[in-house]
Amino acid sequence: MIEAVRLTKRYGAKTAVDDLSFQVRPGVVTGFLGPNGSGKSTTMRMILGLDRPTSGHVTIGGHPFRALPNAPRQVGALLDARAVHGGRTARAHLLALAQLAGIPAGRVDEVLGVVGLRDVARRRSKGFSLGMGQRLGIAAALLGDPQVLLFDEPVNGLDPEGILWVRNLMRALAAEGRTVLVSSHLMSEMALTADHLIVIGRGRLLADMSVRAFIAANSAGFARVRVPADEPEQRDRLVAALTEAGGFVLPERDGALRVTGLPLPRISDLAHGAGARLWELSPHQASLEEAYMRLTQAAVDYRSTDDRLAELGPLPEQPEAPVVPEVPLEGWYAPPPPVPGAAPGAVPVPAAPVSGAVPAPAAPAPGAVPAAGPDGGGAPGGGGPERSRTHESPEEAR
Structure with a gap:
């Protein structure tokens, strides 16, 4: 001990x-x-x-x-x-x-x-x-x-x-x-x-x-009472009867009534006499947590307060992002075709720059035959110019 x-x-x-x-x-x-x-x-x-x-x-x-x-x-x-x-x-x-x-x-x-x-x-x-x-x-x-x-x-x-x-x-x-x-x-x-x-x-x-x-x-038991929500006159009659008999009635958030000071059989008799149909009549005993909080509420040293964010104020307005004009990229070409035999969806690795590579061809003169057809080769029916070294596939670069 x-x-x-x-x-x-x-x-x-x-x-x-x-x-x-x-x-x-x-x-x-x-x-x-x-x-x-x-x-x-x-x-x-x-x-x-x-x-x-x-x-x-x-x-x-x-x-x-x-x-x-x-x-x-x-x-x-x-x-x-x-x-x-x-x-x-x-x-x-x-x-x-x-x-x-x-x-x-x-x-x-x-x-x-x-x-x-x-x-x-x-x-x-x-x-x-x-x-x-x-x-x-x-x-x-x-x-x-x-x-x-x-x-x-x-x-x-x-x-x-x-x-x-x-x-x-x-x-x-x-x-x-x-x-x-x-x-x-x-x-x-x-x-x-x-x-x-x-x-x-x-x-x-x-x-x-x-x-x-x-x-x-350190707690007080109470009775939880519920009557039909769509018949408020029954609720009013029951509250009046309970109060007159010495009970203390408090409404709860869900529409039920919390009744103290009267035993459950007495509440049932009063409801019957008032013509109120009871949907719920149940006893409630406080939990240990409720009793503990009630006893120690005056002995708590550290209490929280509401965080109202009073000193922070509203967030400052953010400036709009500047509009960046689109700059056309001269000499830009589509990526090379997929490597034969590579896995589906694989991205071809660009070849290292070759010393002395021929620059991309200039734009054709008016009336000239197009340099590339829809399939990426020469013009239809012709061999087309040789492809620039900068567009070589990995196999060609080797």
Whole structure:
């Protein structure tokens, strides 16, 4: 069990953790939640003896972490998956940790199989993806088969299959009676993984209760009611009846009604009495994300604003491109005919200029016989003048 008693940590004028007390019990997955900058990472570092508290204390099994004999065999942690020497292979990294803690080398291959890295065990970790690095960090936490485990964002970078695997792993470890503390910003995943929640904001404790109790305490359930959209008089009668009975009615964007303050059977009876046909009458329970946002909205330090692009202004008008007049190319001739035997569509390679080549013939005088016919040879019925050397085909150039 992990127990923090009036834990406080200050960095100069900044108070990262403020008089924080809680317990993490074995046998359940405890989610550790809070906005960015709320003190979660600092608290986990103090649990592991990496930071000294300004005041207060935290113990694991009744002892400070530094006083635990062979701590890696009792506590496993994943705080930063990048804290690995990039030049080492996955197996060498785990083997070094095992040797320091007196763990048999055979355990290294076991945990590599557990996290799915056995096939890449001899690859250097600098070539690992973010998800592979997370798996290696989880393997290091499991290496000593500890009874207490701390994970900071364990699903970061994992694909859906990996997220499901981590979820099942956390729950299996807790089912074995271990103490499991998991910090995450994925509320949807915490709702499926955690049994208990510890929520902090700006270093102070905001909630310490089960997931179900947390949602119930920080949200209000409501009934979703829908009537025929083409009969507004039914809607009006129903709203009047619900309001008169003490309910609170809010319209939703899709045309449904959100009703609070009345149970579903009472809403059904009122609708029947008002002559309104119900197309939908369903209960709605807030999600963990909704409850979390409602509780921590006053403890968020970093808020986004609308990007209105006010200072950029409109784009300057681009000048029209200048019109380039077409210049006739004197002495231009069509390309030579295709090379016999070449592949279809092949472009013939022009021959290198020949020294002393005869320039292209000048335009014929008026009344002269044309130099070339439609087939590219001489005039019909005649041999025509000799073709210029500049128009030789590759075979002729050779």
